[in-house]
Amino acid sequence: MLQRTVLSKSIHLRRYSQSAAAAAIFHDAEVEAFPRPDPKYAETIVAIPRLSSGKSIAAKERKAGRVPSIIFEQEDGQHGGNKRLISVQANQIRKLVNHLGRSFFLSRLFDLEVRADVLDPEDIVEKVRVLPRLLHLHSATDAPLNVTFIRAPSNALLKVDVPIVFRGEDVSPGLRKGAYLNTIKRTVKYLCPADVIPPYIDVxxxxxxxxQKLVMGDLKVxxxxxxxxSKDEAVCKIMGSRVSDQKKSK
Known part of the structure; x- marks a missing residue:
């Protein structure tokens, strides 16, 4: 789960200038080697305004097939600023989470349309690019209970837990000898310009x-x-044969 961070107004303003510099890097650098979001899941999330909050309101929304949600203003938005109460379609959120996986859903940008009426694509109250920040699922059914979004304009710097994707297991010398992969981290936290959020990190x-092991400083991003x-924090390690495997071989 991504942690919330409180930033002072002065830091927030400085981050705009840093983000502009990062955006320049993004446009000038060779980025073909880095993972890009799959356009297959470039779906617009549809929402309607929600006038108030509370347990009874949330229960009514869920009964109607909607998920109570909030859009915050960048990293310090949870404490004020441009906040909007909305409800999104439960079926759409469930489908996206099922297709992408929870970690990948929380590291992907989406266009979000707030409509006065879900069925009327012409009556748009607000259209904004967002990053899902928090997702609560029902412990038994995995039904989405609420979603928090954060606005993601090009000048924003956002903290993202980026999922890790491992490859090369079939040719790893250690794994071919019968060792096993000890996965220590499945996501890594980065401060990302909104336009350069990777869908995953290729390891x-x-x-x-x-x-042998890989540490966070070894990751290519x-x-x-x-x-x-910490750049010295371990991501994974090739471990010797499991005790149970050793006993089987005797």
Whole structure:
């Protein structure tokens, strides 16, 4: 789950200038080697305004097939600013989460349309690009209970837990010897310009032997991304054979 961060107004203003510089890096750098979002899931989330909040209101929304949600204003929006109460369609959120996976849903930008009427695409109250910030699912059914979105204009810097995708298991020297992959991290937190949020981080295991590991500083990402965790923190390690496997071989 992504953590909320309170920023002072002065820091918030400085971040706009930093983001402009990061955007320049994004447009000038060679980015073809880095993962890009799959256009297959470039879906517009449809919402309607919600006038008030509270348990009874939320229960009515869920009964009507909607998910109570909020759009906040960038990183410090949860404490004020341009906040909008909305409700989104439960079926649409469930479909996106099922197709993408929870971690990938929370690291992907979406266009969001707030309409006066869901069925009327012409009556748009607001159209905005957003990043899903928090997602609560029912513990038994995985039904979406509420979603928090954060506005993601091009000049925004956003903290994102980016999912990790491992590849090269089939040729890893250590894994071919019968060792196993100890996955220590499944996401890594970066401060990302909104236009450069990667859908995932590609981690290559093809040269790892038994006992070797990859740390966060080894990950190859766009130069505009700033790591928010220690670069020496381990991501994964190739471990020797499991005790149970050793017993089987005897």
């Amino acid at each position: 290559d295991l093809s040269e790892l032997d038994v006992g 766009h130069p505009a991304l700033k790591l928010m965790q």
